[in-house]
Amino acid sequence: MKTFASVFTGFGGVEIGALEAGLKPIWAIEHDSKIASVFQANFDIEVIIDDAQDVDPRNLDKVDVLWASPPCQAHSIASKVHREKRTDSEVAMCLIDYIQALKPRYFMIENVLGFRHSESYQKIIQTLWVSGYFVNVSSLDAADYGVPQNRRRLILIAVKNGLVPSIPKADKVSWGDVI
Secondary structure, eight states, X not given: OOEEEEESOTTSHHHHHHHHTXXXXXXXXXXXXXXXXXXXXXXXXXXXXXXXXXXOGXXXXXXXXXXXXXXXXXXXXXXXXXXXXXXXXXXXXXXXXXXXXXXXXXXXXXXXXXXXGSHHHHHHHHHHHHTTEEEEEEEEEGGGBTOSSOOEEEEEEEEETSXXXXXXXXXXXXXXXXX
């Protein structure tokens, strides 16, 4: 069974999908203790309550699949100011450290579409290519998969020394019908 971990975890929504896909989540990092408590109430998985930038990835168990959902406020269409902040660059360098230390077979990022225009994104892509990853970036609307919200997301999938699988075709399920 492939192992899974997430950075900028949130309440654990991606872990639900990971478990459904047959992956074994083994650790997660979430800086907000209230959100982490929701995660801990639902999963018997170690959640590290700390800023991802303050956790040394060399001290973590290596995983087959690493997922990251970094903060996206600076890149969101809801933001009035569309420019990177110092924290965005710090988050990118943090993710680069995780990629280089853990060398996961699969690395994935979920974020807003505007993220792909950022310097942070470019640094991460550059690191992935130099590190031997093949990368595919897609845009999807979660509503097409039955999620009750219209929300386009950037999904980056990187595979070390291998071909990137395609994202499953949407069933175009109406989220109104799901509700």
